[in-house]
Amino acid sequence: MIKKILILVLSAILILGVLSACGTKESNKVEGNKKESKEIDVPVEGPKISVKGDAPSGLPDGFPSEIPFYDDAMVIDADTYGEDGFTVVYQVDDAYENVVGFYMTNIDGLDESGIGEEESYFEGIDMGDIHINGLTITDVGDATHVFITLRDYGEQTDNDSDSSFIDESDGYEDSDQITYENAVEVELDGKYPIDIVPIYPNAKVIDCSLAPSGNGFVNLVLPTNEFKDAVQYYSDELGLESESFKSDLMISESFSGDIDGYKISVFIGQLKMDGNDPLVTITVNK
Numbered sequence: 001m002i003k004k005i006l007i008l009v010l011s012a013i014l015i016l017g018v019l020s021a022c023g024t025k026e027s028n029k030v031e032g033n034k035k036e037s038k039e040i041d042v043p044v045e046g047p048k049i050s051v052k053g054d055a056p057s058g059l060p061d062g063f064p065s066e067i068p069f070y071d072d073a074m075v076i077d078a079d080t081y082g083e084d085g086f087t088v089v090y091q092v093d094d095a096y097e098n099v100v101g102f103y104m105t106n107i108d109g110l111d112e113s114g115i116g117e118e119e120s121y122f123e124g125i126d127m128g129d130i131h132i133n134g135l136t137i138t139d140v141g142d143a144t145h146v147f148i149t150l151r152d153y154g155e156q157t158d159n160d161s162d163s164s165f166i167d168e169s170d171g172y173e174d175s176d177q178i179t180y181e182n183a184v185e186v187e188l189d190g191k192y193p194i195d196i197v198p199i200y201p202n203a204k205v206i207d208c209s210l211a212p213s214g215n216g217f218v219n220l221v222l223p224t225n226e227f228k229d230a231v232q233y234y235s236d237e238l239g240l241e242s243e244s245f246k247s248d249l250m251i252s253e254s255f256s257g258d259i260d261g262y263k264i265s266v267f268i269g270q271l272k273m274d275g276n277d278p279l280v281t282i283t284v285n286k
Helices: 002-018 096-106 227-238
Strands: 024-027 074-081 085-092 119-127 130-139 144-152 204-210 216-221 243-246 250-259 262-271 279-285
Touching: 085 204, 096 130, 096 144, 119 279, 130 216, 144 216, 227 250, 227 262
Parallel strands: none
Antiparallel strands: 024 243, 074 085, 085 144, 119 130, 130 144, 204 216, 216 279, 243 250, 250 262, 262 279
16 A cells, blocks of 8 residues: 555656646745765776676565675665565675765766765666665765665556556546555654654654665655645745646645755645645655
């Protein structure tokens, strides 16, 4: 069930970018201070990518083999969430710059603006059916830690109703649709910087995935009629103006900027079809 609500969040984000020509985009975005970046030499030939059969031990069953691992990766922690979500934290005994260069070489679409002096953070990366929610690389002195959280939509089977939950004849059709009333809450990770980006008072936390450093994301579902209240709440709490998007299918507001050493983004979206409650995705990067 958790997959259904997160598909809506990701769909909303995709719609924001792909269908902008069909809607009205009102840009009032406040630019935060840019994160200090670090020059990383991307190697022409980086360390060999681990391939299927050579991936590090300790990965959950079904973890997609397409994800590159640095040589001699040692898994510290790995888990699954929902029906197709995975998280993994691993360590390598090599320099931070080398690991960053490896991922810049082996994953297309990584933005160099995500590279920092001691930590790099990338989000929203698509590799076929795989969507990487976040990739964090951290310098821990004599070693480097890598934290990855992702969803593998290729795991969906032909009889999975999620693959066609939008009915062409009469809109939304899903008897197991997650709403605010039936959503199953999860515990908010103690590392989440609630003093930086508070959780909307009436929200239910339905997904939470944070790296050891505290970087990661939190997903929320809100009561049906509280979209506007949530937008006002985050506008007041964050001190940032939002970027608006409207179309026949959905409405959304997004906030982004730098607050007290954190690069944050808050996305609030709601599909206009009956029965869809507002969703919030919060990402934090220290």
